[in-house]
């Protein structure tokens with residue numbers, strides 16, 4: 479196992495990529511604290527699944543855009559798990575609209591969650607990882623942060639911001655034995671896509687770009703995150719790893 483005895487915190491573990499990541503980290507031996515915002519019963523069920531694997535697990539409610547809630551979650555995770563070595567900043571949202579119609583609220587909310595939310599958690603773990611001279615921070619960004627997407631100026635800006643954040647943080651924490659990397663998914667089939675009326679159209683458009691000709695699954699992300707969170711990737715930092723089947727080359 480890659481992560482035996484390690485303790486991980488995954489934001490947005492109640493759905494999609496965050497769930498697959500929480501379960502994969504646990505399969506690799508980690509104890510996991512996962513957060514949720516609205517899907518409490520799902521989050522508790524995934525924590526139960528992790529406990530059935532013989533690991534410690536807890537599910538904690540929070541809005542990642544709140545600095546004080548992030549502070550409380552990290553404190554709880556450290557106390558309940560007995561320490562913390564891995565942070566996966568994953569929870570995120572989109573609220574699309576073309577720039578000439580986008581409201582201030584649409585802009586602010588996406589930046590507050592997708593950009594400030596990652597800072598909020600990182601700010602809490604950075605001193606811990608620095609002092610213990612060990613830690614892994616994984617930031618889930620998007621290929622749309624690299625190339626921009628029509629109708630997503632707010633989302634693309636937030637995800638591009640995470641790439642700059644990752645690189646600056648890697649420079650600050652590298653001397654303390656902390657690896658910081660970003661993972662950039664292409665289209666991944668999560669609940670939002672499965673339930674969308676435009677599912678087939680979205681998949682057709684993505685398939686025209688995806689050179690591997692398959693739709694990405696949450697597990698495809700989880701496997702890469704688990705590797706980057708392990709010491710197998712000890713010499714990798716400040717990187718942005720695309721997991722997109724070649725959707726954006």
Ligand SMILES: NC(=O)c1ccc[n+]([C@@H]2O[C@H](COP(=O)([O-])OP(=O)(O)OC[C@H]3O[C@@H](n4cnc5c(N)ncnc54)[C@H](OP(=O)(O)O)[C@@H]3O)[C@@H](O)[C@H]2O)c1
Pocket residue numbers: 489490491492493494495496513514515516517518540541542543568569570571591618619620621662663664665666667668669670
């Ligand atoms: N799926 C894709 O195609 C794709 C592509 C590129 C990048 N990404 C990125 O990958 C990450 C995960 O995406 P996903 O598709 O797995 O998303 P998802 O299925 O919509 O799940 C989002 C998760 O984030 C939580 N969340 C949302 N807003 C929150 C907030 N303000 N505070 C706390 N938690 C919040 C949700 O909690 P509740 O469910 O409990 O409310 C849920 O657990 C995101 O950062 C997303 O931008 C996804």
